[in-house]
Amino acid sequence: MQIQVLGCAGAIAQGAYTSAFLLDQAIALDAGTGLGQLPLAQMLQIDHIFISHAHLDHIAALPLFLDSVMASRSQQQRQPVRVYGLAATLHSLRKHIFNREIWPDFTVLPTSAAPVLELIPVQLGQTIAFSDLPYQIEVMPAEHSIPSVGYAVRPFAGAAALVYTGDTGPNPKLWQRLAHMAVAGLILETAFSNHDAALARAALHLSPSSLAHELRQIAPDSSYPIYLTHAKPAQAQHIQAEVAQLAAQDPALATLLASHPLQHLQCGQIIGLQDS
Numbered sequence: 359m360q361i362q363v364l365g366c367a368g369a370i371a372q373g374a375y376t377s378a379f380l381l382d383q384a385i386a387l388d389a390g391t392g393l394g395q396l397p398l399a400q401m402l403q404i405d406h407i408f409i410s411h412a413h414l415d416h417i418a419a420l421p422l423f424l425d426s427v428m429a430s431r432s433q434q435q436r437q438p439v440r441v442y443g444l445a446a447t448l449h450s451l452r453k454h455i456f457n458r459e460i461w462p463d464f465t466v467l468p469t470s471a472a473p474v475l476e477l478i479p480v481q482l483g484q485t486i487a488f489s490d491l492p493y494q495i496e497v498m499p500a501e502h503s504i505p506s507v508g509y510a511v512r513p514f515a516g517a518a519a520l521v522y523t524g525d526t527g528p529n530p531k532l533w534q535r536l537a538h539m540a541v542a543g544l545i546l547e548t549a550f551s552n553h554d555a556a557l558a559r560a561a562l563h564l565s566p567s568s569l570a571h572e573l574r575q576i577a578p579d580s581s582y583p584i585y586l587t588h589a590k591p592a593q594a595q596h597i598q599a600e601v602a603q604l605a606a607q608d609p610a611l612a613t614l615l616a617s618h619p620l621q622h623l624q625c626g627q628i629i630g631l632q633d634s
């Protein structure tokens with residue numbers, strides 16, 4: 359399984375795009391501005407998009423993406439693009455985006471009989487399987503300022519999962535679940551530097567200090583890489599410097615990080631994960 363990091367920034371700047379990850383070719387996790395970096399031919403291969411929550415940095419490219427692919431998909435009589443999210447997330451998309459004011463209602467376009475968009479509600483703990491793809495996707499807990507989830511992707515049933523947390527503050531339920539599953543890699547947010555730790559707490563994001571608290575909950579007998587995402591472009595260097603200090607400040611954490619190496623994601627990076 360391969361993950362292409364289309365966007366992993368918490369805001370935009372030249373070369374920095376917001377959250378969007380492409381799994382092999384047909385599935386995207388979140389639809390931030392990074393989704394717009396794909397060539398049209400690759401956009402046309404995406405049949406499923408899993409949205410973690412309705413914040414703009416995770417959905418910004420979705421309305422324009424649908425506009426880009428609608429005509430070709432209609433000509434080819436393709437199935438709708440299936441967009442998955444919590445019922446509250448899908449409600450926000452209908453009410454605030456696809457409301458015929460901000461953007462057309464793509465659930466009835468180009469025709470109501472054969473639309474380009476289908477919204478599919480998911481629930482925490484549910485596992486989604488596909489008729490045409492081998493993947494299984496489990497809906498994971500997140501703790502954020504609006505209803506939010508993460509997603510665990512297995513390339514096939516029983517395989518180790520790539521886990522994407524979405525946006526989350528301190529999240530004990532995530533670590534409880536991870537302790538009971540095989541993990542191939544974890545994409546975990548660290549949105550703010552310690553200078554803005556109070557803001558991170560209020561907005562239910564992580565900063566390096568609260569990240570350390572989260573990492574101490576890792577099951578000690580596990581081993582997988584951790585990819586840090588969602589840094590605000592203006593804070594990325596501070597966050598990296600503060601994360602680099604974590605192991606030096608805490609020997610027990612240093613031991614844990616030896617088997618869970620931390621890496622700061624870069625837009626455009628490709629992560630290869632061994633199927634097992």
Ligand SMILES: [Zn+2]
Pocket residue numbers: 411413502525
């Ligand atoms: Zn958010």
Ligand SMILES: [Zn+2]
Pocket residue numbers: 368377413415416525588
């Ligand atoms: Zn976000």
